[in-house]
Amino acid sequence: MKMGASVNFKDELARRTARAEEILKQYLPPEEGFAAQAARAMNYSLQAGGKRLRPVMMEEAWRMYGGTGREIEPFMAGMEMIHTHSLIHDDLPALDNDDTRRGKPTSHVVFGEAMAILAGDMLLNHAYETMLKAFCMTEHPDRAARALCVMAEKTGIRGMLGGQSVDVENDGTPLDRDLLNYIYENKTSALIEASLMTGALLAGAEQAAVEVMEACGRRIGLAFQIVDDILDVTGETAALGKPVHSDEKNHKTTYVTLYGLDRSRKKAEELTEEAIGMLEQSGTDCAFMKELFRALSARTR
Amino acid sequence: MKMGASVNFKDELARRTARAEEILKQYLPPEEGFAAQAARAMNYSLQAGGKRLRPVMMEEAWRMYGGTGREIEPFMAGMEMIHTHSLIHDDLPALDNDDTRRGKPTSHVVFGEAMAILAGDMLLNHAYETMLKAFCMTEHPDRAARALCVMAEKTGIRGMLGGQSVDVENDGTPLDRDLLNYIYENKTSALIEASLMTGALLAGAEQAAVEVMEACGRRIGLAFQIVDDILDVTGETAALGKPVHSDEKNHKTTYVTLYGLDRSRKKAEELTEEAIGMLEQSGTDCAFMKELFRALSARTR
Numbered sequence: 064m065k066m067g068a069s070v071n072f073k074d075e076l077a078r079r080t081a082r083a084e085e086i087l088k089q090y091l092p093p094e095e096g097f098a099a100q101a102a103r104a105m106n107y108s109l110q111a112g113g114k115r116l117r118p119v120m121m122e123e124a125w126r127m128y129g130g131t132g133r134e135i136e137p138f139m140a141g142m143e144m145i146h147t148h149s150l151i152h153d154d155l156p157a158l159d160n161d162d163t164r165r166g167k168p169t170s171h172v173v174f175g176e177a178m179a180i181l182a183g184d185m186l187l188n189h190a191y192e193t194m195l196k197a198f199c200m201t202e203h204p205d206r207a208a209r210a211l212c213v214m215a216e217k218t219g220i221r222g223m224l225g226g227q228s229v230d231v232e233n234d235g236t237p238l239d240r241d242l243l244n245y246i247y248e249n250k251t252s253a254l255i256e257a258s259l260m261t262g263a264l265l266a267g268a269e270q271a272a273v274e275v276m277e278a279c280g281r282r283i284g285l286a287f288q289i290v291d292d293i294l295d296v297t298g299e300t301a302a303l304g305k306p307v308h309s310d311e312k313n314h315k316t317t318y319v320t321l322y323g324l325d326r327s328r329k330k331a332e333e334l335t336e337e338a339i340g341m342l343e344q345s346g347t348d349c350a351f352m353k354e355l356f357r358a359l360s361a362r363t364r
Numbered sequence: 365m366k367m368g369a370s371v372n373f374k375d376e377l378a379r380r381t382a383r384a385e386e387i388l389k390q391y392l393p394p395e396e397g398f399a400a401q402a403a404r405a406m407n408y409s410l411q412a413g414g415k416r417l418r419p420v421m422m423e424e425a426w427r428m429y430g431g432t433g434r435e436i437e438p439f440m441a442g443m444e445m446i447h448t449h450s451l452i453h454d455d456l457p458a459l460d461n462d463d464t465r466r467g468k469p470t471s472h473v474v475f476g477e478a479m480a481i482l483a484g485d486m487l488l489n490h491a492y493e494t495m496l497k498a499f500c501m502t503e504h505p506d507r508a509a510r511a512l513c514v515m516a517e518k519t520g521i522r523g524m525l526g527g528q529s530v531d532v533e534n535d536g537t538p539l540d541r542d543l544l545n546y547i548y549e550n551k552t553s554a555l556i557e558a559s560l561m562t563g564a565l566l567a568g569a570e571q572a573a574v575e576v577m578e579a580c581g582r583r584i585g586l587a588f589q590i591v592d593d594i595l596d597v598t599g600e601t602a603a604l605g606k607p608v609h610s611d612e613k614n615h616k617t618t619y620v621t622l623y624g625l626d627r628s629r630k631k632a633e634e635l636t637e638e639a640i641g642m643l644e645q646s647g648t649d650c651a652f653m654k655e656l657f658r659a660l661s662a663r664t665r
């Protein structure tokens with residue numbers, strides 16, 4: 064039955080990804096009026112074909128903890144906007160200077176550097192404008208307020224953007240293990256933690272359950288980034304949609320340079336199994352989330 | 365008594381500006397841990413000596429409509445963070461490429477371009493993180509939610525950032541009157557509208573009163589920008605803390621190039637008197653706000 068389950072999982076994941084796409088579409092800025100080009104720049108990156116991993120995780124955490132109603136939707140869309148904001152700014156000439164992402168030209172290549180900077184800003188702001196709509200859709204404004212606080216903390220200097228800024232600051236210098244873990248846990252884990260936490264929070268989960276989601280997210284985010292490091296060495300450009308061996312070329316410290324391929328693989332698997340163990344203790348129907356965690360750890364692109 | 369009143373106004377404005385500074389200080393990110401440098405970059409620009417005009421206006425609108433309690437404070441700080449975010453990104457090489465602001469080197473000159481981009485991002489996000497703290501300080505979470513919605517709308521593609529992106533898109537090309545007004549009403553007026561509106565909203569003002577504040581803010585923001593255009597022609601670099609004649613050098617369309625100095629001055633005065641007329645109809649104690657509006661119109665830097 065294992066294989067049958069996996070086939071079902073792939074179908075179910077495709078269904079949920081399509082649903083996340085649909086929800087995101089409802090909150091895209093309209094491409095009209097004087098600022099039509101700005102909206103086109105935002106939508107170009109939002110619709111450049113991401114995995115929609117974070118909103119899918121958010122919705123599943125919400126389902127696991129018994130969420131009903133529609134207030135999860137603006138949060139799912141907002142999460143993807145925050146993630147996309149970070150990709151546009153990451154790719155800028157002053158940061159990673161990447162011309163392609165997911166096989167497509169990056170925002171500053173298509174719209175120019177000034178508009179790419181502003182499109183990133185507008186997406187971050189639009190995420191809040193979107194998530195705030197939950198207040199008009201919920202009978203639990205206190206939960207929406209708490210979820211917004213989590214989103215803001217995990218996005219900002221104590222989360223993704225903090226990790227990103229420490230990464231930038233140490234660009235080109237060798238990193239020790241503490242610093243690399245700090246960067247990964249913030250740059251990558253923080254938004255995954257926020258996805259799982261806000262899903263649970265909006266569903267009305269207890270604080271202890273929200274903390275379990277945070278602990279899961281930290282591990283899955285770190286495993287995700289370690290697999291990224293591995294694929295940069297072992298993957299193929301065509302499959303990944305981005306150049307491989309870029310870490311080596313840029314003399315970047317990664318899990319692979321610090322620990323080697325085998326220990327990195329083992330670490331990613333361990334972290335994934337730890338997170339799965341936590342799910343199994345959570346008393347929820349967590350079959351889909353477990354498969355999702357395992358699929359992320361075993362992914363080849 | 366006119367002169368006596370003006371002397372009192374200046375003292376009162378200084379007192380309120382100092383209070384806005386104090387409040388902002390309470391919400392600065394701590395310069396500690398791995399992300400200490402990121403916090404330093406945020407705080408450098410936040411403390412580079414602005415006029416704190418927007419939080420002062422916000423607090424006065426709040427007072428005019430009978431606000432009590434402290435939930436206005438995170439909104440005052442958040443507004444200044446959003447404004448400062450926009451200044452850092454405006455000054456970047458890809459946008460206005462300004463090396464100094466208020467007589468000090470700009471963020472990218474001090475911290476490098478990558479960190480300046482991220483510091484701007486972090487300030488925008490920190491604004492929301494800060495304003496969300498109002499939910500823990502208020503007996504009226506509905507008002508805080510509505511005020512957040514106004515802040516987000518006036519900051520985003522339908523507000524400041526929209527105006528900014530249309531400005532960037534048309535850089536170097538002559539603008540017609542409609543387009544110039546659109547840019548000014550969004551790039552400059554939107555945050556002034558938001559300041560007045562959120563002050564009133566948080567105090568519990570009726571929707572009609574909030575709309576009066578919006579209409580005042582639109583006029584005062586436009587007048588503010590027209591006076592900026594005038595000072596770029598008639599002002600002195602030492603007094604302004606930024607180079608004069610920059611619009612002419614950059615072949616920018618401004619109110620002065622479209623209408624000439626005299627008609628621009630007259631327009632700024634008319635807009636200011638219209639806003640004052642609205643204040644006088646509002647049934648509030650608006651003496652300080654009226655003096656503030658007049659002082660902005662008559663300013664020489």
